[in-house]
Amino acid sequence: MATPPPVPLSDTRRSFWCAVLIGAGVMAGIDEILFHQILQWHHFFDHATPTVGILSDGLLHAAELLALVAGFFLLTDLARRQQLSVGWAWAGVFLGMGGFQLFDGIVSHKLLRIHQIRYDVDLLVYDLAWNLSALILLGIGLWLYRRASRPEHR
Amino acid sequence: MNESNGATSDIPLLAMLPLILLLIINLAYLSAAYRQRSTTRGWSGWRTGFFITGSLLLGVAFAPPAMAWAHHDLRLHMVQHLLIGMLAPLAWVLSAPVTLLLRTLPPRTARHVVVLLQSRPVRTISHPLSALLLNIGGMYWLYLTPLYATTLQHPALHHWMHLHFLVAGYLFYWSILAGPDAAPHALGMRFRLGVLFVSMATHSILGKLMYGYLWPRGTGHEVEEIQAAAQLMYYGGDLAEVLLAIALFTMWLRTPPSRRSVLPPYQPVPPARDSGRYAGPSITSPSVSKRLP
Numbered sequence: 001m002a003t004p005p006p007v008p009l010s011d012t013r014r015s016f017w018c019a020v021l022i023g024a025g026v027m028a029g030i031d032e033i034l035f036h037q038i039l040q041w042h043h044f045f046d047h048a049t050p051t052v053g054i055l056s057d058g059l060l061h062a063a064e065l066l067a068l069v070a071g072f073f074l075l076t077d078l079a080r081r082q083q084l085s086v087g088w089a090w091a092g093v094f095l096g097m098g099g100f101q102l103f104d105g106i107v108s109h110k111l112l113r114i115h116q117i118r119y120d121v122d123l124l125v126y127d128l129a130w131n132l133s134a135l136i137l138l139g140i141g142l143w144l145y146r147r148a149s150r151p152e153h154r
Numbered sequence: 155m156n157e158s159n160g161a162t163s164d165i166p167l168l169a170m171l172p173l174i175l176l177l178i179i180n181l182a183y184l185s186a187a188y189r190q191r192s193t194t195r196g197w198s199g200w201r202t203g204f205f206i207t208g209s210l211l212l213g214v215a216f217a218p219p220a221m222a223w224a225h226h227d228l229r230l231h232m233v234q235h236l237l238i239g240m241l242a243p244l245a246w247v248l249s250a251p252v253t254l255l256l257r258t259l260p261p262r263t264a265r266h267v268v269v270l271l272q273s274r275p276v277r278t279i280s281h282p283l284s285a286l287l288l289n290i291g292g293m294y295w296l297y298l299t300p301l302y303a304t305t306l307q308h309p310a311l312h313h314w315m316h317l318h319f320l321v322a323g324y325l326f327y328w329s330i331l332a333g334p335d336a337a338p339h340a341l342g343m344r345f346r347l348g349v350l351f352v353s354m355a356t357h358s359i360l361g362k363l364m365y366g367y368l369w370p371r372g373t374g375h376e377v378e379e380i381q382a383a384a385q386l387m388y389y390g391g392d393l394a395e396v397l398l399a400i401a402l403f404t405m406w407l408r409t410p411p412s413r414r415s416v417l418p419p420y421q422p423v424p425p426a427r428d429s430g431r432y433a434g435p436s437i438t439s440p441s442v443s444k445r446l447p
Contacts, residue, residue: 044385045366054362062354065396066347073403081411 011083012148018074019089023096023141025068028061031104041118053112060108064100091144098137105131168309172216172316180209183251186258195257201249201334208245211237216316225306228375228383232390239289239319240327240394247327248401252335277338282349285326290356292322298363302370326353327398333405343406343414350402354395361388 035042049057078084105127108114117126183205190197214220215237224230252271256264270276278284296302296315305311329337330346330353363369365384368377375383406414 044388045362047366054366055359058355058359058362061358061392062351065354065392066351066399069396069399069403070347073407077407077411080407 011078012085012088014074014078014083015085016088016092016145016148018071018078019092020096020099021067021071022075023093023098024100025064025071025096026093027097027100027104027137028064029068035117043115043119046115049114050112053114056112057108057114085148087144087148091141091148094137094141094144096141098134098139098141101134101137102131105134166218168313169218169221172313173213173218176209176212176216180206183249183254186254190254190257197254198250201254203249204245205249205251208242208249211242211245212320215242225312228370228373228379229386232383232386234316235319236386236390236394238316239323240391241397243320243323243327244394244398244401246324247331248334250334271338280325280329280338282326282329282339282341282346285322285329286349286353288318288322289326290353290360292318293357293360297360297370300370300372303372306373330398331402331405343402346402347399350395350399354392357391357395358388361385361391 031042036044045054075084075089109116109127109130116123117130184202187197187202187205215234220230220234224234252267256267259267279288296305305315328335329339330350331337332339332341332346361384364387365381368380370380
């Protein structure tokens with residue numbers, strides 16, 4: 001989690017990075033509510049998971065909860081001090097969401113094998129859809145980022 | 155004294171003891187708060203509200219029927235654990251009981267309390283890391299060993315477990331928030347957030363381990379019951395720790411940006427003739443504490 005150095009332009013950088021925290025937290029929340037609770041595709045615990053997977057899953061879970069709360073309050077603080085840059089914040093939200101989704105799809109599901117997207121189905125389709133959605137979110141975030149960094153928006 | 159007979163009629167006095175203590179503590183807090191309200195400094199209604207909330211949560215958890223059910227059902231035990239060890243301590247910490255105590259006591263006695271709060275044993279267990287160890291370490295020890303099964307057979311041990319939940323929970327929440335009662339340690343926001351992070355992670359890992367490996371064992375609980383209890387621990391712990399994070403950031407947001415770099419000094423020094431002697435643990439240098447970005 002990079003923290004912006006205190007430079008004069010820190011309002012845009014802070015707006016961006018705090019929003020990244022929120023984006024990642026929101027995506028994790030969607031994952032938890034939609035796939036764990038509503039669809040029940042993901043398993044709460046999977047005996048195929050190596051121990052390191054369970055440990056890193058716990059760390060990730062704590063990080064996403066804290067990221068959501070911290071991001072929300074840091075953005076509130078920026079807004080109260082009128083240093084919030086909305087364009088940069090939206091870019092951060094989408095890059096955070098896409099980044100988390102891609103991380104979840106590649107590292108959690110494939111490398112650490114914490115759990116799979118769904119069980120007893122052809123996983124390839126699901127994995128492709130998952131990571132493709134991550135790339136779409138990242139694409140939107142990148143477009144917003146370029147738009148925000150154009151001189152007339154600074 | 156067989157566990158299957160329940161604890162309802164075994165020792166009524168021992169079962170009622172937590173409620174009686176709770177009632178006494180409440181009368182003390184409310185009368186002290188009432189007295190403070192008539193002074194010029196007053197006493198925040200929010201704090202009183204938090205105290206009553208915490209007491210009600212504890213009252214529900216310690217009510218003899220709840221105790222008896224929790225004895226047989228691990229899910230109810232977990233709800234009880236959540237109330238006693240997490241939600242009630244958070245509410246009580248936010249009610250600033252130490253500040254109220256120091257303002258109410260006569261100056262001489264209050265100074266003894268301040269000395270006690272700054273003594274080495276209290277400073278040792280009120281550090282975030284030791285409070286974390288007491289709290290989460292105690293939970294790992296209780297649930298991942300035969301200890302929990304043992305507490306079901308010994309009422310005294312069972313009461314001790316609840317007291318440990320309450321005290322360890324209170325110490326942990328206080329050490330993380332470092333307020334509204336001034337904390338004995340001047341630790342930066344980042345450090346406390348880091349300890350909170352470790353607590354959240356280890357708590358959720360414990361929930362998964364209990365779910366996957368069916369702990370606590372030797373209690374005769376069904377597989378579904380243990381798994382439901384483990385999920386309660388996982389999501390209930392999330393709720394309590396997110397509330398703690400929200401409280402921490404709310405207090406941070408309410409601090410003016412210029413003062414965020416340091417913790418407030420130890421202010422609850424009673425108005426005394428020579429109050430300069432106990433100025434509290436002074437913050438030696440602002441660089442001890444760190445700023446949040």
